[in-house]
Amino acid sequence: MDKLDKLIMNRIQGDFPLTGQPYKQLAQELNIAEDELLTRLRVLKERGIIRRLGAVFDSKKLGFSSTLVAAQVPEEKIDKAVAVINAYPGVTHNYQRAAEYNVWFTLIAESQERIEQILQEISDKTGAQKILNLPAVSFYKIKVNFNV
Amino acid sequence: MPNNLWAQPTLQNHLYKSRYCITNMSDQNKIQKIVRELQADLPLTSYPFKEIAQRCDMTEDELLEAIKNLQEKGIIRRFGAVVRHQRMGITANGMGVWIVPPEDAGRVGKIMATFREVSHCYQRPTFPDWPYNLFTMIHSSTVAECEDVAARISEATGIKDYKLLFSSREFKKVSMVYF
Numbered sequence: 001m002d003k004l005d006k007l008i009m010n011r012i013q014g015d016f017p018l019t020g021q022p023y024k025q026l027a028q029e030l031n032i033a034e035d036e037l038l039t040r041l042r043v044l045k046e047r048g049i050i051r052r053l054g055a056v057f058d059s060k061k062l063g064f065s066s067t068l069v070a071a072q073v074p075e076e077k078i079d080k081a082v083a084v085i086n087a088y089p090g091v092t093h094n095y096q097r098a099a100e101y102n103v104w105f106t107l108i109a110e111s112q113e114r115i116e117q118i119l120q121e122i123s124d125k126t127g128a129q130k131i132l133n134l135p136a137v138s139f140y141k142i143k144v145n146f147n148v
Numbered sequence: 149m150p151n152n153l154w155a156q157p158t159l160q161n162h163l164y165k166s167r168y169c170i171t172n173m174s175d176q177n178k179i180q181k182i183v184r185e186l187q188a189d190l191p192l193t194s195y196p197f198k199e200i201a202q203r204c205d206m207t208e209d210e211l212l213e214a215i216k217n218l219q220e221k222g223i224i225r226r227f228g229a230v231v232r233h234q235r236m237g238i239t240a241n242g243m244g245v246w247i248v249p250p251e252d253a254g255r256v257g258k259i260m261a262t263f264r265e266v267s268h269c270y271q272r273p274t275f276p277d278w279p280y281n282l283f284t285m286i287h288s289s290t291v292a293e294c295e296d297v298a299a300r301i302s303e304a305t306g307i308k309d310y311k312l313l314f315s316s317r318e319f320k321k322v323s324m325v326y327f
Contacts, residue, residue, distance in 0.1 A: 015228065020197065034194065047235065052189055052230045053189055056224070057225065057324070058222055059324060068283070092320070092323065093320060096319065100277075101278070104315075105319075134273060134278075138257060141257075141268060146231055146238055146287065
């Protein structure tokens with residue numbers, strides 16, 4: 001990323017112009033041509049620096065339930081467990097962390113009941129020794145931008 | 149996938165259950181169409197909203213108005229690029245977990261939220277073998293810097309009982325497909 005890419009990245013993460021020609025407006029703000037901005041955005045996407053350009057929804061306000069799940073999976077069963085867990089479309093993030101609870105994933109589903117049901121299925125299918133359902137009870141911060 | 153997802157009762161119920169005053173069917177239908185477009189990628193063309201509006205059977209102005217409305221209601225939390233921060237050089241990501249007296253969680257959570265490197269700060273339930281109730285995602289370019297941020301948070305809040313769990317493998321990272 002050169003200097004202009006960084007300026008674009010810092011600008012594009014929020015406050016997207018909701019106008020007929022949003023890229024033209026952004027390009028004007030950045031003092032470049034619309035075509036140059038579009039070309040650079042395509043490259044930033046191809047390189048995977050931009051994962052998606054669009055809206056981030058509040059799942060709760062759309063009527064969905066969400067949670068963070070911690071699972072204890074024996075090392076030798078992790079790959080199989082991850083395949084089972086990742087197969088659920090509502091699993092959006094999944095990481096291995098070096099701790100007693102070693103698999104951590106986020107899960108969004110249409111209800112608390114469905115979340116419980118999915119966790120039971122995962123428990124049955126993966127051989128996870130323990131699973132913690134950790135839905136947020138208070139929100140202190142959800143960040144918007146990563147500046148570079 | 150059926151064309152009319154509203155035919156599925158569970159999906160039909162979503163927006164009804166929502167506390168955000170979406171009570172009539174045509175509104176729900178409209179919002180569902182918009183969500184389906186905006187949870188995906190905005191076209192990289194000069195008039196991206198015009199394309200989406202056509203697919204949603206509405207005018208560009210109606211769509212832009214609807215998006216602003218969804219933003220005001222907080223249903224859209226943010227509009228813009230979702231990034232892979234690892235590829236922006238922010239490669240160390242530690243999940244800080246903290247044992248905070250429940251009556252002190254509000255004060256501590258607010259202090260934690262002021263740290264630039266903290267992207268998310270939530271309170272979550274505890275279990276007999278999991279006493280950590282506050283969670284902070286800490287992002288920086290190195291593990292050492294994340295550790296330093298955690299030490300400064302500890303200093304600022306007076307919370308000494310914490311762990312920083314770094315991700316060793318990423319198994320999945322996608323955006324939710326709601327409808």
